Amino acid sequence: MTRALFAADALLPTGWAKNVLLAWNAAGQLVEARAGADKPAAAETAGGPVIPGMPNLHSHAFQRAFAGLTEHRAEQQDSFWSWRTLMYRFAARLGPRQMEDIATWLYAEMLEAGYTSVCEFQYVHHDADGKPYADDATLSRALLRAAHKTGIGFTLLPVLYQTSGFGGLPPNEGQRRFIRSTDSMLRLLEALKPACDAQGARLGLAPxxxxxxxxxxxxxxxxxxxxxxxxxxxxxxxxxxxxxxxDCIAWSGQRPVAWLLEHAPVDARWCLVHATHMDADEYRRGARSGAVAGLCPTTEANLGDGLFDFAAWRQHGGAWGLGSDSHACVDAAEELLMLEYGQRLRTRQRNVGATAAQPHVATALTLQAVQGGAQAAGRAIGGLAAGQQADFVVLDAQQLALQGLSAPDMLSAHVFASHRTRAIDAVWVAGRPRVAAGRHALHAEAASAFVAARTQLLQD
Known part of the structure; x- marks a missing residue:
């Protein structure tokens, strides 16, 4: 059985198109994305412009529960490293039920914010004492359940973590829940593969x-x-x-990206998360390897990481995508805004993300982020085209910032002028509606469970 949606305006991989018919099969795969179509009688009509769903290529779900709780001076000079110490304390208290409740709310939030899939970089593996659960995959299964309940597309990336620093430094106390031998990690992957396959999720690995x-x-x-x-x-x-x-230079004589490119088979299956501090040769070689740069603009700003040289990466044809990482912000549009504004501050120019083919910044960035995110996720979620999954977002044409505008300007207003209110009406994943009138069906239930989980963690 085929279902269809008719859109007066839709963002196809080649750009904006009029009178677009999107049709998909029972498996949720697009079989048609045709511009200039007549509306079939049986097709639904989108209430606003349709854009492809955004893949979120980097997530640590549990960190959503302490977003906003580290915004105070803890040391003479706060940095990523002092933030990490606070994160370890929070991770030490987390249980399986809390993990599932936090992730369920987060994934519902993501869907409401225009993300239709997520790559979960999952590194909390063991119990509070650092011992494996009876089912070694307990915490990963909690995340799979959260994804299934909310309907978000899922790529599970169990994390291999063995040392606390270059040269094999032993792990510290705060890392005891993360540590795995290589054999243990491979056994975990084998145990998780049937569950991922059954759910339509993709399984990968995160060193x-x-x-x-x-x-x-x-x-x-x-x-x-x-x-x-x-x-x-x-x-x-x-x-x-x-x-x-x-530290990498002191250990090996090379910068991190340079070392990785020379010692690992880096290609299009790889996602280099952050990759913020590279020299010119690393930008050139990294981009040409085919790997995706996993940019997390709001987290990188929150942690004071620094600014990625976006122009240098794109100059060499580099693929890139977006992640919400620590979830200080859960909003696909705001990640695009932060990326563009960071580059404007870096270069002292405007409209840095525009291309010759797509002069509208929001359009150009959205299309590139969807393609790079799909590649990083290892799933067919690369936009509104036949053969891709029917993941899409309907913008709210009645939102004040969007009223009276053309479709490209509506997307621009959604990214740059919606004043931290989302201009999203509906979100579909694999051809199934997951958000209607801006709300996920589990919104109230998931929010309540999230608050309870966070409250318990803060009281323990």
Whole structure:
């Protein structure tokens, strides 16, 4: 059985088009995305312009529960590293039910904010004492359940974490819930694969960082991953902080991205999360490797990471996508705004994200972020085209900031002028409505459970 939606305006991979018919099959896959169409009698009509759903390529779900709780001076000079200490304290208290409740609310929030899929970089594996649960996959299964309940598309990336610094430094007390041997990680992947397959989720691997995974473990884990699921996504934190760059040079004589490119088979299946601090050669070689740069603008701003050289990456044809990471902000449009504004401040120019093909910044950035996010997720979610999943967002044409505008300007207003109120009416994932009139069906229930989980964690 085929379902269809008719849109007066829709953002196709080639740009904006008029009178677009979107049709999808029972599996939620688009079989048609045709411009200049007549409206079939049986097709629904979109209430506003239709844009592709945004993949969220980097998430630590549990961190949503302490967003806003670290915005006070804890040290003489606060940084990522002092924030990390507070994060470890919070992670130490987390239980499976709290993980599921926090993630359920977060994923409902994401859907309401225009994200239709998420890559979950999952590194809390064990109980509070650092011992494996009876079911070693307990916390990963909690995340799978949250994704299933909300209907968000899912890529699960269990994290390999072994050391606290370059050169094999032993893990510290705050990392005890994260630590796994390589063999243990591969057994976890084997245990999770049937559940992911049954849910239509994608399974991959996240070596946490070069400081947390020694070279031999990285090689063994990648070989083991290929034996379980060849071509699966590989995500890694890299070059987020200048201290990390300095420590990597002291250890190896090379910068992190340069070391990775020379010692690992980096290609289009890889996502280099942050990659903020690269030199010109790393930008050139990293972009040409085919890897996706995983940019998380609001988290990178919140943590004081620094600014990615967007122009240098795109100059070499680099793919990129967006993640909400620590979830200080959960809003696809605001990530686009922060990315563009950061580059404007960096270059002292306007409309940095525009391209020759797409002069509207919001249009150009949306299309590129969807393509890069789909690649990083390892799923067919790359936009409104036949063969891709029917993931899309209907903008609210009645929202004041959008009224009376053309479709490209509506998207621009949604990103740059909606004053932190979302101009989203409906969100569909795999051809199924998940958000209507701006609200997810689980909004109230999930919000209540989230507040209860956070309250309990703060009281323990």
């Amino acid at each position: 946490h960082s070069l400081r947390a995974v020694p070279p031999e473990a990285l090689r063994e884990a990648l070989a083991g991953l290929d034996a379980i699921e060849a071509g699966a996504p590989v995500h890694i934190h890299i070059a987020e902080q200048t201290k990390e760059v300095d």
